[in-house]
Amino acid sequence: MKVTIVGAGAVGASCAEYVAIKDFASEVVLLDIKEGVAEGKAMDLMQTATLNSFDTQITGTTNDYSKTAGSDVAVITSGIPRKPGMTREELIGINAGIVKEVSSNLIKHSPNVTLIVVSNPMDTMTYLVHKTTGLPKNKIIGMGGALDSARFKFRLSEALECPPSDVNGMVIGGHSDTGMVPLTRLATRNSIPVSAFLSEDRLNQVSEDTKVGGATLTKLLGTSAWYAPGAAVSALVQAIACNQKKMFPCSAMLEGEYGLNDICIGVPAIIGKDGLEKIVEIELDDAESKKIKESAEGVSKTNALLEL
Numbered sequence: 126m127k128v129t130i131v132g133a134g135a136v137g138a139s140c141a142e143y144v145a146i147k148d149f150a151s152e153v154v155l156l157d158i159k160e161g162v163a164e165g166k167a168m169d170l171m172q173t174a175t176l177n178s179f180d181t182q183i184t185g186t187t188n189d190y191s192k193t194a195g196s197d198v199a200v201i202t203s204g205i206p207r208k209p210g211m212t213r214e215e216l217i218g219i220n221a222g223i224v225k226e227v228s229s230n231l232i233k234h235s236p237n238v239t240l241i242v243v244s245n246p247m248d249t250m251t252y253l254v255h256k257t258t259g260l261p262k263n264k265i266i267g268m269g270g271a272l273d274s275a276r277f278k279f280r281l282s283e284a285l286e287c288p289p290s291d292v293n294g295m296v297i298g299g300h301s302d303t304g305m306v307p308l309t310r311l312a313t314r315n316s317i318p319v320s321a322f323l324s325e326d327r328l329n330q331v332s333e334d335t336k337v338g339g340a341t342l343t344k345l346l347g348t349s350a351w352y353a354p355g356a357a358v359s360a361l362v363q364a365i366a367c368n369q370k371k372m373f374p375c376s377a378m379l380e381g382e383y384g385l386n387d388i389c390i391g392v393p394a395i396i397g398k399d400g401l402e403k404i405v406e407i408e409l410d411d412a413e414s415k416k417i418k419e420s421a422e423g424v425s426k427t428n429a430l431l432e433l
C-alpha cells in the first residue's frame with residue numbers, strides 16, 4: 126500500500142506520523158510546494174522508526190509528482206488553514222485552485238488512486254474534485270465527519286465523566302460551525318442512550334461545543350488543529366488499506382440519498398478497499414431531517430462560489 130500526502134503541513138505530517146505508527150502501509154510519500162519541507166519532515170519521521178517500531182518507508186519531495194506514481198491512496202491537505210475568527214468557507218478562493226491542480230497532478234501519476242480530501246471548505250473541495258477529475262464517486266472521500274464525531278465523543282465523555290472509549294456517536298452534515306448535525310438521539314454509552322444520563326440542556330451544550338470544536342482550537346492555537354484531524358484521516362486510510370469496511374461519516378456525492386442531490390455532505394459511509402463503498406441511509410427524525418436540509422443549503426451556497 127502506497128500512500129501519498131500532498132501538503133506536508135501540520136495535518137499532513139500528523140497524518141503521516143499516525144499512518145507510520147500503525148504500520149499498515151509500505152510507503153508514505155509526503156509532497157509539498159515549499160522547498161525542502163516534505164523532505165525534512167519525512168527524514169524527521171524516519172528517525173522515529175526505531176523508536177516507534179515501524180517499517181513504513183517515508184520519503185519527501187518538493188512538488189515532484191513522479192515520486193507519487195502508483196499511489197493507492199492520496200490525501201489532500203494542501204492549502205491554507207483558517208486563522209482565529211475565520212470561517213472555513215473564507216478559504217475557498219485560495220484552496221479551490223490548489224485542490225484542483227493537486228488532484229489533477231495526482232491522477233496523472235496514479236490513475237487508480239482513491240482521494241481523501243481534507244482541505245477546507247472540505248465539502249465544497251470534495252464537490253470540486255468530483256466535478257473536475259472524472260474519478261468514480263467511490264474513489265473520492267471527504268474527511269470531516271470522522272473528526273467531528275471524535276470531537277463529539279470526547280465532549281460526551283466529558284459530560285458523562287467517563288472514558289471516551291465508552292462512548293459511541295456520529296456527526297453528519299456539513300463540516301462547518303453551523304452545518305454539523307451531532308446525532309445526540311443516537312449516541313450511546315455502552316449501548317445505553319446518552320439521554321438516560323444527561324439532561325436535554327447538557328446534550329444541547331455538547332452539540333454546540335462539538336460544532337465549534339475547530340474554532341475553539343483555532344482560537345487557542347492561532348491556527349487550526351492537527352492531531353485529531355491527522356488521526357481521523359489516518360483512520361480512513363487504514364480502513365481502505367486493511368479493507369476494514371468501517372463506518373465513518375464522510376462527505377460523499379449524494380444522488381437522492383437523504384433527499385439530496387448533486388452535493389457532497391457528511392453521511393454515514395462504509396470505507397473499505399474500494400474507497401467509499403456504500404452510503405448508509407439511516408432514518409432521521411423530523412428535527413434531524415430539517416437540520417440536514419439547512420446544512421445542505423449552506424454547503425450549496427459555498428459550492429455556488431466555485432468556478433466550474
Ligand SMILES: NC(=O)c1ccc[n+]([C@@H]2O[C@H](COP(=O)([O-])OP(=O)(O)OC[C@H]3O[C@@H](n4cnc5c(N)ncnc54)[C@H](O)[C@@H]3O)[C@@H](O)[C@H]2O)c1
Nearest residue numbers: 132134135136157158203204205206243244245247268354
Ligand atoms: N477536513 C478537516 O476536518 C480539516 C481539519 C483540519 C484542517 N483542515 C484543512 O486542511 C488544510 C491544511 O491544514 P494545515 O493546518 O495542515 O495547514 P498548513 O499550512 O500547516 O499546511 C498546508 C501545507 O500545504 C502546502 N501547500 C500549499 N499549496 C500547495 C500546493 N499547491 N501543492 C502542495 N502543497 C501545497 C503548504 O506549503 C503547507 O505546507 C487547511 O485547508 C485546513 O483548513 C481540514
